Amino acid sequence: MPELPEVQTTVNQLKVFEKKHLIKVKVHDFKLNTQKALDSLKDQILLSITRRGKYMHFAFENRSLIVHLRMTGQFLIKPKKEKHDRATFFFFDQPPLFFKDTRRFGTFLITNKPEEVFQKLGKEPLDPCFTPEELYQLLLSRKQPLKAALLDQTLIAGLGNIYTDEALWKAALHPQRKSSSISFAEAKILFFAIREVLQKGLDQGGTSLGKGNANFHAINGQTGKNQNHLWVYAREKQPCPICKNPIQKIAFQQRGTHFCPLCQGI
Template sequence: MPELPEVQTVVNEIKKQKLVGEKIKDVEILVPSLVAPMDTAAFAKALKGRKITDLSRRAKYIVATLDDGNYFISHLRMSGHFVTIDAKEERGRFERARITFANGKALRYDDIRKFGRFNLVKDKEEILGKLGPEPLEKSFTPKLLFSLFPKDKKVKLCVKAWLLDQTNVAGLGNIYVDEALWLAKIHPERPAASITMREAEALRDAIQSVLKKGIANSGTSLGHTQGNFISADGKHGNNAETLNVFHRQGKPCPRCGAIIEKSVVAQRGTHICPNCQKK
């Protein structure tokens, strides 16, 4: 699933293609579930003739501000891709929607698994209101992160599950959580309530470091099939080769040489160095 760096890469790429400020000429929604509960025709009608005045990211959402004050908010979920194409290009095999612009370019939305979602709302807080803080903001200090962790020692929720919950910290998913916990030398099964101020400092730095590297490398693509991350320029990300633990089970830890192990934590495949990350 695309995480913060992948979604940011898509936003950066669409901006580079100069689609912000262009008038939307046509909208085709090919899969009704993409815009549900809205009707496909109503969705297309509301978007047609509008201009995107601003494009940004919040957590794993792509937020397009429209010139009528509404917001077009999309979530790529498991396997969604936006690809910028020439409007005349033929229908793609996994194409689920197409937004055509007045300048002859189009945004094609491909989604092999069809879990992606498009929303059109007047109040963006309807979708984004419950999200936790953005981890790359200046305000995301170690003190803030520490203050967010549960303080009741009876709370058994592990730190990995806590980090994956978008209402605690926004934008993290399985890959970057494993990478950040390894960098901060914290075991993913540690109770979130047991994280000390010192560990919160290391974890804040680690989260920012892995996310910044992910963005600098245009995201992580774990393979080269349609189900993997592809940015709006049709390219795969380069971050996979730089990962330290994720998908590296059986290989040596880059820090200490111990063999990286894979287990299941918070129902997700989890990668740790048993020497660097002690329970």
């Protein structure tokens, strides 16, 4: 968390800063440890802001800033600095843009070669060029459980715990089933399930679980609404939308995993 829909929602809102002059960046947290590097962006024009997987790419005139929000990173426009703000971006003729990160896991990277970061990432699941056949071949190449394969950012970029659980339920596939055992027909169903849950997340402005300030917020401070439309994730012991059997939660690779044991029989 945040996953593809939350990162893309943030990127979409940050578009107002494109073609704007960055005056300076002030780092407030020694752990971020990038003041000198961020100073190289001073007095540059922000040409574009895009997403690749869970990464945000701020392309300046002769440098790139690559940001990974990790668990609790978020960009916010607000009146003043607060406790968990780690950096502030000052643009000409724009309000200050704060980077807040309660858990302090978010990362900044200044580079002249962003492609070296992005070339390690797998397919974009919403790319029009991505096909069910490609997903099938990717899954066949792995002997690990389906959920682990879908979370592997070198295979498919952008999926995380929430949307993987949702897609596997929609496709009626058990998260612990071996990836290489999937049929093409099943892979095709999963392909469209992945796209459906990601698009639903985008349409709802992302997923914001819980009520804490560390939860996902868009840059205007609003929370997402997709948490009100989840089928299995965070719905342990609640009835499955299809069969009404209680949703089960198990620990899988140190992650909480939600599924319907009846609809998603292994």
